[in-house]
Amino acid sequence: MNIHVFGDSISYGMFDFQKWGWVRRLKTYLIRKGKSIRIQNHATIGMDSTSLLLQVTKEKIEKDDLVIVSIGTNDSQILNGASRTSSKDFRGNLISLAKIFGSRLVLIGLIRNNPKKEIGWWSPFKKPSYNNCSMSAYDFCIRNVSEEHSITYIPLADLFSNCPGELLCDCIHPNSTGHRVIFERIKDELEKKQLI
Secondary structure (H helix, E strand, O other), rough: OOEEEEOOOOHHHOOOOOOHHHHHHHHHHHHHHOOOOOEEEOOOOOOOHHHHHHHHHHHHOOOOEEEEEOOOOOOOOOOOEEOOOOOOHHHHHHEEEEEEEEHHHHEOOOOOOOOOOOOOOOOOOOOOOOOHHHHHHHHHHHHHHHHEEEEEOOOHHHHHHHHHHEEEEEOOOOOHHHHHHHHHHHHHHHOOOOOO
Protein backbone atom coordinates (compact mmCIF):
# COMPACT_ATOMS: atom_id res chain seq x y z
CA MET A 1 0.00 0.00 0.00
CA ASN A 2 1.04 3.58 -0.65
CA ILE A 3 0.20 6.68 1.34
CA HIS A 4 0.06 9.95 -0.54
CA VAL A 5 0.27 13.11 1.59
CA PHE A 6 -0.88 16.41 0.13
CA GLY A 7 -0.67 19.70 1.97
CA ASP A 8 1.13 22.96 2.61
CA SER A 9 4.36 24.00 4.33
CA ILE A 10 3.35 22.26 7.56
CA SER A 11 3.07 18.87 5.84
CA TYR A 12 6.16 19.72 3.83
CA GLY A 13 8.04 19.77 7.15
CA MET A 14 9.11 23.38 7.19
CA PHE A 15 11.06 24.40 10.32
CA ASP A 16 11.54 20.85 11.63
CA PHE A 17 15.32 20.80 11.51
CA GLN A 18 15.56 17.57 13.52
CA LYS A 19 13.39 15.06 11.63
CA TRP A 20 12.05 17.10 8.66
CA GLY A 21 8.36 17.10 9.55
CA TRP A 22 5.53 14.89 10.70
CA VAL A 23 5.35 13.07 7.34
CA ARG A 24 9.02 12.06 7.48
CA ARG A 25 8.56 10.99 11.11
CA LEU A 26 5.62 8.79 10.07
CA LYS A 27 7.68 7.28 7.27
CA THR A 28 10.55 6.49 9.67
CA TYR A 29 8.11 4.99 12.19
CA LEU A 30 6.57 2.68 9.58
CA ILE A 31 10.02 1.53 8.40
CA ARG A 32 11.07 0.75 11.98
CA LYS A 33 7.84 -1.22 12.50
CA GLY A 34 8.61 -3.28 9.39
CA LYS A 35 5.49 -2.12 7.57
CA SER A 36 5.60 -2.34 3.80
CA ILE A 37 3.91 1.00 3.29
CA ARG A 38 5.45 3.57 1.00
CA ILE A 39 4.81 7.25 1.82
CA GLN A 40 5.03 9.93 -0.84
CA ASN A 41 4.97 13.51 0.38
CA HIS A 42 3.49 15.80 -2.29
CA ALA A 43 3.16 18.78 0.08
CA THR A 44 4.12 22.16 -1.33
CA ILE A 45 4.91 25.39 0.48
CA GLY A 46 2.08 27.89 0.01
CA MET A 47 -0.45 25.28 -1.20
CA ASP A 48 -4.15 26.03 -0.90
CA SER A 49 -7.13 23.74 -1.55
CA THR A 50 -7.72 24.93 -5.12
CA SER A 51 -4.11 24.23 -6.14
CA LEU A 52 -4.17 20.94 -4.23
CA LEU A 53 -7.27 19.76 -6.10
CA LEU A 54 -5.43 20.30 -9.38
CA GLN A 55 -2.32 18.59 -8.03
CA VAL A 56 -4.07 15.37 -6.95
CA THR A 57 -5.49 14.83 -10.42
CA LYS A 58 -1.95 14.82 -11.86
CA GLU A 59 -0.55 12.19 -9.49
CA LYS A 60 -0.80 8.45 -10.07
CA ILE A 61 -2.79 7.19 -7.12
CA GLU A 62 -3.87 3.54 -7.08
CA LYS A 63 -7.36 2.50 -5.99
CA ASP A 64 -6.15 1.01 -2.69
CA ASP A 65 -3.79 3.86 -1.76
CA LEU A 66 -4.50 6.02 1.27
CA VAL A 67 -4.63 9.77 0.67
CA ILE A 68 -3.91 12.13 3.58
CA VAL A 69 -4.77 15.78 3.02
CA SER A 70 -3.71 18.55 5.38
CA ILE A 71 -4.98 21.78 3.89
CA GLY A 72 -6.81 24.92 4.95
CA THR A 73 -4.27 27.12 6.72
CA ASN A 74 -3.42 29.09 3.58
CA ASP A 75 -7.07 29.08 2.49
CA SER A 76 -8.01 30.75 5.78
CA GLN A 77 -5.26 33.37 5.43
CA ILE A 78 -6.64 36.91 5.52
CA LEU A 79 -5.65 38.98 2.49
CA ASN A 80 -7.12 42.45 1.95
CA GLY A 81 -9.81 41.82 4.55
CA ALA A 82 -11.05 38.49 3.15
CA SER A 83 -9.97 34.86 3.25
CA ARG A 84 -7.61 33.77 0.49
CA THR A 85 -10.14 31.09 -0.52
CA SER A 86 -13.79 31.73 0.25
CA SER A 87 -15.37 29.31 2.70
CA LYS A 88 -17.81 28.25 -0.05
CA ASP A 89 -14.97 27.41 -2.47
CA PHE A 90 -12.98 25.70 0.29
CA ARG A 91 -15.95 23.49 1.17
CA GLY A 92 -16.48 22.70 -2.51
CA ASN A 93 -12.83 21.70 -2.91
CA LEU A 94 -13.06 19.36 0.10
CA ILE A 95 -16.25 17.78 -1.26
CA SER A 96 -14.52 17.23 -4.61
CA LEU A 97 -11.68 15.43 -2.82
CA ALA A 98 -14.23 13.32 -0.94
CA LYS A 99 -15.91 12.34 -4.20
CA ILE A 100 -12.59 11.41 -5.81
CA PHE A 101 -11.17 9.33 -2.94
CA GLY A 102 -14.12 8.34 -0.74
CA SER A 103 -13.19 6.40 2.38
CA ARG A 104 -9.51 6.30 1.31
CA LEU A 105 -9.29 9.99 2.21
CA VAL A 106 -8.03 11.22 5.59
CA LEU A 107 -8.48 14.91 6.36
CA ILE A 108 -6.20 16.53 8.93
CA GLY A 109 -7.56 19.41 11.00
CA LEU A 110 -5.87 22.76 11.39
CA ILE A 111 -3.55 23.82 14.19
CA ARG A 112 -3.92 27.18 15.92
CA ASN A 113 -1.58 30.10 15.52
CA ASN A 114 0.32 32.20 18.00
CA PRO A 115 -0.64 35.83 17.32
CA LYS A 116 2.22 37.06 19.51
CA LYS A 117 4.83 35.87 17.01
CA GLU A 118 5.62 37.22 13.55
CA ILE A 119 4.94 35.10 10.44
CA GLY A 120 8.63 34.71 9.53
CA TRP A 121 11.39 36.35 7.59
CA TRP A 122 10.41 34.69 4.31
CA SER A 123 6.85 36.00 4.20
CA PRO A 124 5.88 38.77 1.77
CA PHE A 125 3.35 39.98 4.36
CA LYS A 126 4.39 42.61 6.89
CA LYS A 127 2.39 41.20 9.80
CA PRO A 128 0.60 37.96 10.58
CA SER A 129 -2.32 37.38 8.27
CA TYR A 130 -3.65 34.32 10.06
CA ASN A 131 -6.09 34.40 12.92
CA ASN A 132 -7.59 31.70 15.07
CA CYS A 133 -11.17 32.75 14.36
CA SER A 134 -10.76 32.18 10.62
CA MET A 135 -8.72 29.01 11.18
CA SER A 136 -11.41 27.64 13.52
CA ALA A 137 -14.10 28.25 10.90
CA TYR A 138 -12.11 26.44 8.22
CA ASP A 139 -11.30 23.61 10.64
CA PHE A 140 -15.03 23.28 11.38
CA CYS A 141 -15.64 22.98 7.64
CA ILE A 142 -13.04 20.18 7.38
CA ARG A 143 -14.69 18.30 10.26
CA ASN A 144 -18.16 18.88 8.83
CA VAL A 145 -17.29 17.59 5.35
CA SER A 146 -15.57 14.60 6.94
CA GLU A 147 -18.70 13.71 8.89
CA GLU A 148 -21.01 14.22 5.90
CA HIS A 149 -18.91 11.96 3.67
CA SER A 150 -17.82 9.36 6.27
CA ILE A 151 -14.17 10.34 5.96
CA THR A 152 -11.57 10.06 8.70
CA TYR A 153 -10.89 13.42 10.35
CA ILE A 154 -7.90 13.89 12.65
CA PRO A 155 -8.11 17.04 14.82
CA LEU A 156 -5.01 19.00 15.77
CA ALA A 157 -6.36 22.26 17.23
CA ASP A 158 -6.50 20.97 20.80
CA LEU A 159 -2.78 20.19 20.71
CA PHE A 160 -1.94 23.84 19.98
CA SER A 161 -4.65 25.64 21.96
CA ASN A 162 -2.96 25.81 25.35
CA CYS A 163 0.72 26.23 24.55
CA PRO A 164 1.21 27.45 20.96
CA GLY A 165 4.38 29.32 21.86
CA GLU A 166 6.12 26.10 22.84
CA LEU A 167 5.15 24.30 19.62
CA LEU A 168 5.53 27.02 16.97
CA CYS A 169 8.65 28.67 15.59
CA ASP A 170 6.71 31.62 14.19
CA CYS A 171 3.01 32.47 14.32
CA ILE A 172 1.89 29.46 12.23
CA HIS A 173 4.66 26.90 11.59
CA PRO A 174 5.41 24.13 14.07
CA ASN A 175 8.92 23.72 15.37
CA SER A 176 10.44 20.25 15.81
CA THR A 177 8.44 19.66 18.99
CA GLY A 178 5.25 20.73 17.23
CA HIS A 179 5.92 18.35 14.34
CA ARG A 180 6.54 15.53 16.82
CA VAL A 181 3.20 16.22 18.52
CA ILE A 182 1.42 16.28 15.14
CA PHE A 183 3.11 13.00 14.12
CA GLU A 184 2.09 11.26 17.33
CA ARG A 185 -1.55 12.32 16.95
CA ILE A 186 -1.75 11.27 13.29
CA LYS A 187 0.06 7.97 13.90
CA ASP A 188 -2.18 7.10 16.84
CA GLU A 189 -5.37 7.90 14.92
CA LEU A 190 -4.27 5.98 11.80
CA GLU A 191 -3.41 2.95 13.95
CA LYS A 192 -6.64 3.19 15.92
CA LYS A 193 -8.62 3.16 12.66
CA GLN A 194 -6.38 0.35 11.33
CA LEU A 195 -5.32 2.39 8.33
CA ILE A 196 -1.62 1.60 8.89
